[in-house]
Amino acid sequence: MLGKLLPQSFAFHRRLSNAYLASQLVAPSVTSRRSPPFSTHSSSQNPNAPSIEQLDDADESQSPPTAATISIDRSGLYNPPEHSHEPTLDSELVKHLKGIIKFRGGPISVAEYMEEVLTNPRAGFYINRDVFGAEGDFITSPEVSQMFGEMIGVWVMCLWEQMGQPQRVNLIELGPGRGTLMADLLRGASKFKKFIQSLHVHLVECSPTLQKLQHQNLKCIDQDNEAESAEKRTVSSLAGSPVSWHATLEQVPSGMPTIIIAHEFFDALPIHQFQKASRGWCEKMVDVAEDSSFRFVLSSQPTPATLYLFKRFKWAANEEIAKLNQIEVCPKAMELTQTIAERISSDGGGALIIDYGLNGVVSDSLQAIRKHKFVDLLDNPGSADLSAYVDFASIRHSAEEASGDVSVHGPITQSRFLGSLGINFRVEALLQNCTDEQAESLKSGYWRLVGDGEAPFWEGPDDSVPIGMGTRYLAMAIVNKKQGVPVPFQ
16 A cells, blocks of 8 residues: 555645646745755854853862852943933843843853743744744745645645544644645645545644734634533634644644644754853853843853753764764754654654754754844844754654654655655646746745755846755654655655
8 A cells, every 4th residue: 555655645636736727826926035044064153143252161270169150240230320311222022031131140041042032922023923924034835835735735635544544633733824834735635525524723823913814814714602611613614624723732632643744843942052162061041241232151060951962962973973062952842752752652643844954963053034134143032033953863863762653754855855745746737827927936936945046047136036945944754653654755
């Protein structure tokens, strides 16, 4: 049966193509994306990273002090000039971050800074705004072309087929953005009634603003249940599938086969950064300088995250670590992967992870993007997206340690992943029934998804040339071993 799966995926694809030929194309003509200028060398440095000021080292020739202290004078950090009554220009989030540092009496980790900046309930970057699309801060693959969501739908249907076509399936998306990927998936798969009728869509989203956008883009209808005690039921009119929202993966009901999609989700999980110093590996921290701006410093003693650093060392070759001066580790990615693996082990199914990253140790990759441009990591926190390369090797080891009942496949390039699922046939079918303007958008969107570098066919302005991210993004699958090897990782 496994040998027939790939041809089946093309059959699914051709049926999807026919269903879409008369539909309106959605392929915004944009060039900016969330993905950074990419280097395959894990020790590449972030050109926008601020300089680091080390906390004063004790004299290494002397015995260490009996009590660990941070040797820096903070006596004037929060004392304004005498008789000064000028109003502060700090944002709510900046005041909050400075308050945490002042209360702690010392710097906070990069991970805590990143988590507050992105998901603070009152002022986090993702919480109260739409950050996606040409008018937002970055573009993701689903916003580039409808074909991306359609191909993810092909993969989900192929896995459902391998699972034995269960009558009920939890289809979970982590961090669904505007809901564009899921909308394209459901719209494209709506002709396959048996598959669609099996789905209960679960969207893991903490932003109320994005939840409303997802509700709108999935064309959801809220239905009142006859029983007074029952909660209202929400259904996507795109395919008639029920839709539920949750703040965390753990809140999604378990006990039935599960398919999880995590597209550009792991890259936003908070990371800890470590730098090699004279006294060994020290965690990079965020502190407040004398002029009240934020700055990076190095910890004066081991931090709790050091345990995860040593865990990452265990999974890497000594030669790989020896050549690095900086390392990033993501405990939340390890823990999330463990949760995914355990659920797939108990409930069956699989997970698809697509993101930009490396299949090995990641060095200094943390970056900030505001309005499609790179900015300083510490400039006006909460106004820019923060993200880092995904350590796919760490995901593999975390899943394999969590359960012996799952297998990990990949990573492979996004170009190979989408190509094997039939995106080439899909774009050819769409080009046969579209306007010249739609054709240009289709070609540009296709190149951005599977190409590498600048599009050779581009004749427009140089600053708008489509840049391919087909080799910058990687795809990995975690599946229950009962399902065998998923398409197209054979």
